[in-house]
Amino acid sequence: MNFIQTRGCDKNRPQSVTFSEAILNPIASFGGLYVPESLPELGEEFLVKHLNSSYKELASDMLGRFEIDIEKSVIDEALKLYDKFDNPSNPVPVVKVKENLYVSELYHGPTRAFKDMALQPFGAVLSSIAQKRGEHYLILAATSGDTGPAALETFKNRANVQVACLYPDGGTSDVQRLQMVTEDGKNLKVIGIRGVFDDAQNALKRLLASDEFKSALKEKNILLSAANSVNFGRIIFQIIYHIHSYLELVRQSAITMGEKVYLNVPSGNFGNALGAYYGWKMGLPVEKIIISSNENNVLTRLIKTGKYDLRNSHVVSTTSPAMDILKSSNVERILYDMFGYERTKDLMGDLESKNFYELSATELSELQKSFDADFCNGEEGKKYINTTFYKDGYLMDPHTATCMKSYETCSKKDVKSIIYSTAEWTKFSPVIANALTGEVDAEDIVALESISKESNLEIPAMVKGLFSKPIVQKSIIEKEDIEKEILKFL
Ligand SMILES: *Cc1c(COP(=O)(O)O)cnc(C)c1O
Numbered sequence: 438m439n440f441i442q443t444r445g446c447d448k449n450r451p452q453s454v455t456f457s458e459a460i461l462n463p464i465a466s467f468g469g470l471y472v473p474e475s476l477p478e479l480g481e482e483f484l485v486k487h488l489n490s491s492y493k494e495l496a497s498d499m500l501g502r503f504e505i506d507i508e509k510s511v512i513d514e515a516l517k518l519y520d521k522f523d524n525p526s527n528p529v530p531v532v533k534v535k536e537n538l539y540v541s542e543l544y545h546g547p548t549r550a551f552k553d554m555a556l557q558p559f560g561a562v563l564s565s566i567a568q569k570r571g572e573h574y575l576i577l578a579a580t581s582g583d584t585g586p587a588a589l590e591t592f593k594n595r596a597n598v599q600v601a602c603l604y605p606d607g608g609t610s611d612v613q614r615l616q617m618v619t620e621d622g623k624n625l626k627v628i629g630i631r632g633v634f635d636d637a638q639n640a641l642k643r644l645l646a647s648d649e650f651k652s653a654l655k656e657k658n659i660l661l662s663a664a665n666s667v668n669f670g671r672i673i674f675q676i677i678y679h680i681h682s683y684l685e686l687v688r689q690s691a692i693t694m695g696e697k698v699y700l701n702v703p704s705g706n707f708g709n710a711l712g713a714y715y716g717w718k719m720g721l722p723v724e725k726i727i728i729s730s731n732e733n734n735v736l737t738r739l740i741k742t743g744k745y746d747l748r749n750s751h752v753v754s755t756t757s758p759a760m761d762i763l764k765s766s767n768v769e770r771i772l773y774d775m776f777g778y779e780r781t782k783d784l785m786g787d788l789e790s791k792n793f794y795e796l797s798a799t800e801l802s803e804l805q806k807s808f809d810a811d812f813c814n815g816e817e818g819k820k821y822i823n824t825t826f827y828k829d830g831y832l833m834d835p836h837t838a839t840c841m842k843s844y845e846t847c848s849k850k851d852v853k854s855i856i857y858s859t860a861e862w863t864k865f866s867p868v869i870a871n872a873l874t875g876e877v878d879a880e881d882i883v884a885l886e887s888i889s890k891e892s893n894l895e896i897p898a899m900v901k902g903l904f905s906k907p908i909v910q911k912s913i914i915e916k917e918d919i920e921k922e923i924l925k926f927l
Contacts, residue, residue, distance in 0.1 A: 438504045443773040444469030444782035456505035460670035477502035479720040496677045515558035531685035534831045541682040544861040551859040552587035555674040560591025567597035578602045578664045579637040582609040586616035588664045593622035601626045603637040611881035619906040626926040627910035666708035675712030697724040701856040703836045705760040707767035729839040731755040734812035743801035747792040756815040756868045757835040813842035819872035834860040863900045
């Protein structure tokens with residue numbers, strides 16, 4: 438299967454490209470994105486077939502249906518990376534919290550957040566393509582705290598790839614920072630920037646577009662790519678766990694095969710939610726996809742009013758920082774799927790030039806057939822963390838907690854809900870400690886201990902170990918010096 442472009446084709450590029458091309462060069466004509474020409478139809482037959490399959494068997498069969506230009510042996514090798522998760526035979530446990538409410542835990546990988554679900558196999562596939570082509574890549578990653586550790590972990594010591602990871606110094610939790618600055622792979626460079634996440638992301642976009650930077654790389658025989666979720670190579674791995682979570686509910690006799698469920702997704706760049714939407718289109722029985730946000734609630738406003746409005750909007754810092762985002766890149770793939778490339782090109786053009794677009798009434802009702810949404814502020818989120826823990830005995834992180842609000846406001850209670858948990862409590866411990874015991878401004882190490890005592894949950898060894906590992910990545914620089922610093926490393 439080939440991949441086509443959300444804003445149409447500018448004639449300088451081929452009309453369609455292979456999967457390999459789409460992941461090595463993720464930006465398409467007119468600044469658009471790549472999407473599959475069509476989605477494989479799986480239907481109930483596929484679900485029945487995989488009722489008793491392992492995660493890897495399910496994944497291998499689903500990926501095979503896409504007929505991409507990657508050999509099955511490479512894919513199966515990449516899927517073996519799920520063996521690094523806490524429970525290799527079930528990397529994504531689905532846990533009942535209370536009547537009709539289930540949590541799908543996507544954080545049991547090596548860096549304790551859901552980015553591992555896609556980045557682990559993605560790293561293996563990308564390195565394999567680079568080797569086969571005899572090319573060398575520099576992968577840029579800008580992170581607010583979860584993508585960075587996951588990208589470093591997956592590309593560490595892999596052939597034909599180097600990584601430069603940019604993070605805002607002082608803008609991440611201690612655990613997130615230590616996960617990055619203690620990474621010692623020879624092909625990894627971690628750079629702290631005196632600034633905020635947007636500075637890191639703007640630097641990344643500038644470098645991706647800079648001919649000067651690219652020709653400096655070319656002299657060293659290096660090509661440039663990026664590991665963020667505009668890359669379809671990440672999205673394809675994010676369809677699998679939605680199907681898996683549904684099958685888990687059938688296995689647990691919580692639902693019967695064919696029964697519809699809500700998928701409730703804490704959303705930022707909309708990659709996770711897009712995976713749910715594609716899963717639905719491929720045959721998963723879904724009642725609706727519910728999009729949960731924090732105070733940066735552009736997605737709630739889009740789904741409730743049809744307006745994507747960034748005029749007078751600026752990002753605010755919240756207790757769920759991985760969702761502090763205004764330009765949610767993967768919404769574009771939904772626009773394309775529902776309204777076609779001409780309309781998508783117009784709408785995205787309006788967003789870029791006017792910071793605003795508005796769907797027509799019929800388009801909005803089309804969108805609302807698939808999605809509903811609500812947002813949850815930090816104080817409400819902490820209350821949900823507290824009550825879900827003390828009443829239902831379930832501990833959740835601040836991103837997952839945003840789903841509790843939309844679960845209450847957007848879903849019919851006799852329909853089962855799966856909410857997706859995107860991070861382990863260990864990554865955001867100061868907020869959680871505050872929610873549980875009221876302690877304020879604790880350092881991570883103190884907060885981890887007090888949550889552990891309160892909840893009887895153990896701090897995983899990989900998190901505890903971070904505090905005594907040597908710090909090997911020491912660069913903290915001004916944002917003007919990023920390019921120089923990267924070239925020095927290469
Ligand atoms: C990245 C991330 C999200 C947002 O996921 P998207 O796919 O970008 O919508 C939510 N929660 C956590 C903890 C994350 O790391």
